Amino acid sequence: MAAVGAGCEHYVRGCVLKAPCCGKFYVCRLCHDNKENHQLDRFKVKEVQCAKCKQIQQVQQHCRSCSSVFGEYYCDVCHLFDADKKQYHCDKCGICRIGPKEDFFHCSKCNLCLGLNLQGNHKCIENVSRQNCPICLEDIHTSRIGAHVLPCGHLLHRTCYEEMLKKGYRCPLCMRSALDMTNYWRQLDDEVAQTPMPTEYQNMTVEILCNDCSARSNVQFHILGMKCQSCESYNTALDGKNRVQVQQQQR
Template sequence: MNQKIEAPCCGKFYVCRLCHDNQENHQLDRFKVKEVQCAECKQIQQVQQCCKSCNSVFGEYYCDVCHLFDEDKKQYHCDKCGICRIGPKEDFFHCSKCNLCLGLSLQGNHKCIENVSRQNCPICLEDIHTSRIGAHVLPCGHLLHRTCYEEMLKEGYRCPLCMRSALDMTNYWRQLDGEVAQTPMPTEYQNMTVEILCNDCSARSNVQFHILGMKCHSCESYNTALDGKNRVQVQQR
């Protein structure tokens, strides 16, 4: 960036508010920024996109509300969110109940929770609402950064908060049905049953133990766990 913004709180100049917050013991209110210093000619002036003295461009993208200078990433300012988002704008909509911009694929197709974005991402632990990275709503209603969600799917399929399936696993469950049927357990385990708790529907079931997975009798999900309150039982022949 070709500029430094003056922090109205302490009068010091920083490239961005994050640089300020990392160095100081207080946070910079971006909306109160009034002046900027050109990195080329050192002229201090009213905050704007280009230097009034040497015409140096401070940022390909500039928001006159957030006082954000950045490279062009198809950003847009959402008045309802109150901050800038990475676009393009036409690929997103603002959900009034969630109070957050979401991808168009989630319009009418997500679980709304009032002000759900007022929390940290459970993956990276960074704030979701003020992040310019898009958010993804899981079927359970929990929220993650879109990029964190994509990374999560490389390692697993469950919500890190409630352990429910983060996407439709039906086809995989049916594939697992076939693998279980074709993989008989050793004789000593063939009559063993266990109590399981389903992470998807919260139902409890008594099922035959299998090393590949144990299916919920209620919703047919394999996203289950042994119920710690119950012991393994062996059926008598």
């Protein structure tokens, strides 16, 4: 059980929650879930305990006994107490979001609040935030970590996206490029031109499938990469028959 105190590693607050599921007191639902074998339903919380005077009372923003403020920000739906981070409650998301509210809009198809810079400028995937992050496999919709929208429309935690870019550039779900690779493709053009293939491969053509635009192309095989003839991306793959043929020639 968490000690009664003002806040935890997750939130700054002056009260603890009484978990409706087990009756124990925790600073927040995350502290509860990390200790127990079940989850605390934030929406069902009915009582809190003041960190200052220890009075147990109905959930509210101020202590009815000593008038302490439990949270600069308080949501009566989510029962969220925290320092003021320009939070706002989104009825369509069903939870609180970090704002400011005027910098975000709710995309009805994605069912998620997104930055205004993405309004009319992103690919919608229905209920995309209701899927777990494909990197860490943790929930995205209710996560305290912000989501990053890839050009393909899939979501990753922002921190997972940053880690992904250290090892690769493709969406782990659909394999499309996760950022603008144009400059790198032009560098690869030069490397391919300056790296002749061995004689046995110089006249070898293969069929490739582009992960970025889904077009098929017949191109000359090159070990460094093969460029899509439609969108000029090197994010391509050999089809199964060509892969076997190349492997046999390499032996």
